[in-house]
Amino acid sequence: MYRGILIFLLITNLFSYEITNGKTFFLELNKDSHIFKDNKELPRLKNPSKEDGYFVLIPVEYKTKKNIINLLHVEGNKKTNIALHVEQGNYKKETLKVNSKKVNPPKSEQNRIWKEYLESKKIYATFTKKRYWSKPFLLPLNSKITSVYGNARVYNGSLKGFHSGTDFRAPTGTKLKTVNDGVVVVASRRYYSGNAVIIDHGEGIYSSYSHMSKIAVKVGQKVKRGEVLGLSGATGRVTGPHLHFSIIIDSKKIDPLDFIQKINSLFD
Numbered sequence: 001m002y003r004g005i006l007i008f009l010l011i012t013n014l015f016s017y018e019i020t021n022g023k024t025f026f027l028e029l030n031k032d033s034h035i036f037k038d039n040k041e042l043p044r045l046k047n048p049s050k051e052d053g054y055f056v057l058i059p060v061e062y063k064t065k066k067n068i069i070n071l072l073h074v075e076g077n078k079k080t081n082i083a084l085h086v087e088q089g090n091y092k093k094e095t096l097k098v099n100s101k102k103v104n105p106p107k108s109e110q111n112r113i114w115k116e117y118l119e120s121k122k123i124y125a126t127f128t129k130k131r132y133w134s135k136p137f138l139l140p141l142n143s144k145i146t147s148v149y150g151n152a153r154v155y156n157g158s159l160k161g162f163h164s165g166t167d168f169r170a171p172t173g174t175k176l177k178t179v180n181d182g183v184v185v186v187a188s189r190r191y192y193s194g195n196a197v198i199i200d201h202g203e204g205i206y207s208s209y210s211h212m213s214k215i216a217v218k219v220g221q222k223v224k225r226g227e228v229l230g231l232s233g234a235t236g237r238v239t240g241p242h243l244h245f246s247i248i249i250d251s252k253k254i255d256p257l258d259f260i261q262k263i264n265s266l267f268d
């Protein structure tokens, strides 16, 4: 009899949510609740508009297949299981024609590409405890979106992964703004990204801006929400001038517009 009741309690003690690959799951918490994944507590971030309120971010990598992410919600002695069901997003295929050197880079450039990859990897894995921002996130410019996040990308006929950011129409020379306060961690010319700027917003959140014609900031510089980082251009692997904008959380390149919409809803 006792055992029967216990099983019943365990069964009802399960919450279930759905999320699409490439998107970020937000879970609001009160001051005594904590979330664990694989026996490790996830960073608890302060809710910007609720006293004693917190939230956790669970960015779901694009490559994640249909799957269940198991989480444990702990509040005092009370433990609740959370099943996060990962569903596949309805992402399209996109064909692009670019300079062939940017699809199959020459041997002489492999070293540089590898170094740039390792540099970004190290930066994105760095969790800065301080939060630099306090207001809602902006868009880097107001313009038409020319390519959405998540499209499978075929360059000059061969599949080269997925589109890891959002592209905005931006004729060369358009001012590009930082989406929120932060610190410049990259401001250099890169093989694929061209002239690129990466901003650390704190707590594992980064934003990146690629293909610029001109960079107007330096590494280590503190920037304020809306401050100009540089001018748009057509440097790196491009079909023409535009801004490739991405958001990285916990080393995962997730849908930036989905993230901005969700994080800004904390201010409603």
Ligand SMILES: [Zn+2]
Residues within 6 Å of the ligand: 147, 163, 164, 165, 166, 167, 243, 244, 245
């Ligand atoms: Zn892009």
